[in-house]
Amino acid sequence: MTGSVVIRFEDVAFSFSRDRPLFEGLSLSLLQGAFYLIGGPSGSGKSTFLRLINRLEEPSAGTIRFKGRPLKDFPPPVLRRTVLFIQQTPTVVGGSVRENLSLPFSFRHNRGLVRPSDQELRARLDRFLPEGVQLEAPAEALSVGQLQRLCFVRGLLLAPEVLLLDEPTSALDERSARIVEEETERLCREAGMTVVMVSHRRFEPRMVEPIRVTLLNGQWSEGA
Amino acid sequence: MTAAVPDISLFQLVLGCVFILAAGAVSFLNGLGLERDLLVGGVRTFAQLFLLGYVLKFVFNAQDIRLVMAVFVFMILFAAWTIRARAREKQIGLFWPTFLSMLLSYWIISYLVSGVVVGATPWWRAQVFIPLGGMVIGNSMNAVAVSLERLLSDLRGRRREVEMMLCLGADYREASREILRNAMKAGMIPSINSMMAAGVVFIPGMMTGQILAGADPLTAIRYQIVVMLMIVGSTAIGALLVLMLVRRLCFGAAHQLLLRPKGG
Numbered sequence: 001m002t003g004s005v006v007i008r009f010e011d012v013a014f015s016f017s018r019d020r021p022l023f024e025g026l027s028l029s030l031l032q033g034a035f036y037l038i039g040g041p042s043g044s045g046k047s048t049f050l051r052l053i054n055r056l057e058e059p060s061a062g063t064i065r066f067k068g069r070p071l072k073d074f075p076p077p078v079l080r081r082t083v084l085f086i087q088q089t090p091t092v093v094g095g096s097v098r099e100n101l102s103l104p105f106s107f108r109h110n111r112g113l114v115r116p117s118d119q120e121l122r123a124r125l126d127r128f129l130p131e132g133v134q135l136e137a138p139a140e141a142l143s144v145g146q147l148q149r150l151c152f153v154r155g156l157l158l159a160p161e162v163l164l165l166d167e168p169t170s171a172l173d174e175r176s177a178r179i180v181e182e183e184t185e186r187l188c189r190e191a192g193m194t195v196v197m198v199s200h201r202r203f204e205p206r207m208v209e210p211i212r213v214t215l216l217n218g219q220w221s222e223g224a
Numbered sequence: 225m226t227a228a229v230p231d232i233s234l235f236q237l238v239l240g241c242v243f244i245l246a247a248g249a250v251s252f253l254n255g256l257g258l259e260r261d262l263l264v265g266g267v268r269t270f271a272q273l274f275l276l277g278y279v280l281k282f283v284f285n286a287q288d289i290r291l292v293m294a295v296f297v298f299m300i301l302f303a304a305w306t307i308r309a310r311a312r313e314k315q316i317g318l319f320w321p322t323f324l325s326m327l328l329s330y331w332i333i334s335y336l337v338s339g340v341v342v343g344a345t346p347w348w349r350a351q352v353f354i355p356l357g358g359m360v361i362g363n364s365m366n367a368v369a370v371s372l373e374r375l376l377s378d379l380r381g382r383r384r385e386v387e388m389m390l391c392l393g394a395d396y397r398e399a400s401r402e403i404l405r406n407a408m409k410a411g412m413i414p415s416i417n418s419m420m421a422a423g424v425v426f427i428p429g430m431m432t433g434q435i436l437a438g439a440d441p442l443t444a445i446r447y448q449i450v451v452m453l454m455i456v457g458s459t460a461i462g463a464l465l466v467l468m469l470v471r472r473l474c475f476g477a478a479h480q481l482l483l484r485p486k487g488g
Contacts, residue, residue: 055478056387076479081393091388104392151388158393 005068006032006162006194007053007083012062014045014052022048023218026062030162035188035208036196040215046198047088049215050164053196054085066162077109084160088167090147097125097142098135101154116157124153128179144171152180156187163187165197177201229437241266284350292348296334296357300326303365310369313376315483316473322368325465330360333458341450359430359451360458363415367459368466371411375467378403379474379483386481396475404467411463415456422452 007030015021022045030036038046051057052064055071064071071079081104092100098121105115116124118135125133128149133142142150148171155163163184169177185207187193214221244266251258283291304323311318334357339347347353379386382403389399422428423445427435430451434444474483 054391056390056480058476058478058480071478077390077393077395080391085391087384087388087391089384091384093385103389104394107389107392107394107398109395110393155392 003032005029006066008065008068009052010063010065012052012059012064014048014057014059021218023059026218026220028220030194030196031211032194033188033192034194035185035205035210036194036213037203037205037210038196038198038213038215039200044215045218046215047166050085050166050196050198053162053164054080054083056085075109077107081110081158082160083162083164084155084158085164086151086155086166086168088170090144090151090171092139092147092150095139096135097133097137097139097150100139100150101125101135101157104154104158110158113158121157124157125150128153128183130179145173145176148172149176149180152183160193162194162196165195165199167198167200169199169201169203181205182207280350280354283354287350289346289348292350292353295354296331297327299358299361300330303361303368307365307369307372311372311376316376316470318372318470321469321473322372322466325469326361326364326368326462329461329465330357330364330458333454333461334360337450337454341454356451356454360454363455364459364462367411367415368463370414371407371463371467372470374410375403375407375470376474376483378406379471379481380485383481383483383485390479390481396471396479396481399479399481400471400475404471407467408460408463412456412460415452415459419452419456422448428452 009026009028012023012026013021014023014026038049040046048057052059053066053071055076066074066079066083074082093103098118101121101124102115104110105113121135125135129146131146133146133150139147139150148168152168165184168184169180172180181203184195184197185205188195189207211222244262248259248262250256251262279295283295300323304319304326307322308318334353335347337356338344338349338353342352342356344352379400386399386403390396418428428448428451431441431444431448434447435441474481476482
């Protein structure tokens with residue numbers, strides 16, 4: 001199921017302020033197709049860790065590689081849609097649900113991708129929002145829980161290889177949280193997507209064997 | 225045709241101080257606490273304008289291209305410095321991008337208006353180039369400051385939205401397109417408004433001056449039209465250049481937003 005190294009940190013250092021480094025000499029490998037569950041106290045750098053992988057933050061030292069090549073070798077927009085980060089707080093633009101779902105396809109670097117049909121959007125929405133949300137509905141009228149799932153669907157339309165999830169279920173009730181978690185497990189098992197999920201929720205995946213990780217004092221420890 | 229400009233004697237000038245004394249009295253009686261600012265403002269007006277008068281007299285007599293250009297560059301330096309002081313931005317260096325884009329765009333506009341539209345010979349003739357350049361700089365400076373403040377505060381305030389688009393494969397231009405547009409609009413609105421209201425709500429200052437100096441109102445309006453168009457043009461070009469340069473500085477090589485929330 002899991003195979004080669006997909007993401008690799010080599011002696012990575014990062015700090016927001018000069019005197020207080022968040023990471024120093026951080027080295028680790030993430031395996032292709034694995035399901036990582038990251039825990040740790042707040043402020044331990046879980047979000048920053050995800051943001052380093054898609055270059056929303058840049059390390060002050062060291063190298064991060066994707067499939068063996070330094071992240072700098074990829075055009076940032078292409079890297080970001082391949083190694084997709086979904087923000088903790090769902091964010092939409094004004095406009096309908098459809099406009100939000102097709103937003104990524106309006107960007108220059110995504111022009112080569114096939115814009116999904118209404119039918120496809122409908123099918124995706126029904127899976128994640130079974131309560132029935134219209135494509136024409138204004139996105140800003142949705143609840144936070146619905147927005148969180150909408151943003152999830154929007155990201156998946158880009159067919160990423162690695163999925164970076166920052167508390168994807170924080171605004172969801174039990175049932176919606178399970179939908180998102182199961183869908184993520186399924187993507188990992190069936191599509192071979194690598195998943196790196198930061199979550200406070202106690203969550204026992206049923207379809208995949210997760211690799212549990214703790215980030216504490218800038219240290220990465222697996223199997224904790 | 226041209227009537228003699230009525231001269232203002234020193235005595236009459238002092239009489240003008242009655243106005244500011246009245247304002248000071250109002251402030252004092254109502255406890256507004258503006259007396260000090262009024263005093264400083266009044267003294268500065270006297271000192272700065274007298275100084276300007278002597279400088280202009282000197283520059284007009286010399287008619288030296290180097291001197292004219294030096295005055296022009298100095299005015300822009302001062303404008304860029306004012307804008308930087310107003311924005312109080314600690315993370316991004318605003319001075320050089322502001323200075324360079326204003327220098328380029330205002331120079332081109334002042335050159336075109338002075339040399340081509342007004343037809344001064346030589347194109348840098350001090351009596352034409354410096355007042356026109358001064359009006360361009362003075363009026364556009366506010367627009368640039370307003371748009372810059374808007375750009376920086378929106379990039380900070382709408383960080384999540386910008387990063388959302390970046391995460392979905394936008395480049396930094398796409399992720400900040402709407403913010404740039406809004407900043408540009410915020411800067412342009414005052415000069416567009418003054419075009420709309422020109423001649424109806426107010427008689428523009430430059431025209432007032434020319435008419436007082438005895439010029440034919442029909443000549444005065446021609447100058448005024450050129451000046452207003454020139455101000456709108458330089459505001460648009462100057463603000464856009466500054467915004468594009470500063471926006472680039474707000475993002476890193478990976479198109480990541482570098483601008484951190486204030487105090488964070």
